[in-house]
Amino acid sequence: MKFKKALLVVDVQNDFCPGGALGIKDGDKIIPAINKYIKIFASKKFPIFATRDWHPKKTAHFKKFGGLWPVHCVRDIKGAQFHPQLKLPKDAILVYKGMDPKKDSYSAFQAEDEKGLSLLNLLEILGIKELYIAGLATDYCVKFTTHDAISKGFKVKILLDAVKGVNLKPNDSEDAIKEMVKSGAGKITLKTIKEHICH
Ligand code: VGL
Numbered sequence: 594m595k596f597k598k599a600l601l602v603v604d605v606q607n608d609f610c611p612g613g614a615l616g617i618k619d620g621d622k623i624i625p626a627i628n629k630y631i632k633i634f635a636s637k638k639f640p641i642f643a644t645r646d647w648h649p650k651k652t653a654h655f656k657k658f659g660g661l662w663p664v665h666c667v668r669d670i671k672g673a674q675f676h677p678q679l680k681l682p683k684d685a686i687l688v689y690k691g692m693d694p695k696k697d698s699y700s701a702f703q704a705e706d707e708k709g710l711s712l713l714n715l716l717e718i719l720g721i722k723e724l725y726i727a728g729l730a731t732d733y734c735v736k737f738t739t740h741d742a743i744s745k746g747f748k749v750k751i752l753l754d755a756v757k758g759v760n761l762k763p764n765d766s767e768d769a770i771k772e773m774v775k776s777g778a779g780k781i782t783l784k785t786i787k788e789h790i791c792h
């Protein structure tokens with residue numbers, strides 16, 4: 594059975610890359626692989642979504658207001674912009690998350706476009722049934738997004754060579770991948786992607 598597919602590029606923003614406020618070690622090293630996936634999906638005319646963590650200056654998500662994280666991805670500043678190496682097509686669908694000053698929101702299913710349409714709305718409008726997920730961070734946004742997607746009935750494939758984690762604890766990313774697979778996510782790399790989308 595053929596499912597309609599989309600690529601979801603999660604939070605490839607300056608602040609999550611080395612030198613950024615919440616820089617993930619080697620976070621930028623996955624960008625060339627992501628760009629290759631973008632080319633493959635674009636060539637098939639499959640939609641490409643990209644999320645951005647998009648915080649107000651004051652939010653309970655930040656350490657200084659009771660949360661877990663240093664100040665990062667404050668909307669409209671450089672840290673919140675996409676990494677300059679990321680090559681999104683002009684028709685990529687951009688969604689934003691983390692705007693609520695009172696709570697954390699890690700999942701892309703808490704994201705919305707500039708008109709306020711949620712990711713779920715947008716996926717339904719386009720008839721998408723299967724998500725291929727890349728980006729940052731494996732142990733937060735990628736993990737929460739995958740669990741939400743599966744619980745909402747989507748099929749999920751994790752692009753293993755195009756994700757990286759924060760690893761507050763050293764095995765967090767590895768554990769996150771195991772959990773996602775246990776919940777039903779598949780694993781894909783650039784070596785195997787063609788078998789999945791080129792037919
Ligand atoms: C995220 C840490 C802080 C994420 C967001 O979406 O992965 N991680 N804010």
Ligand code: ZN
Pocket residue numbers: 646648654662665666691
């Ligand atoms: Zn955040």
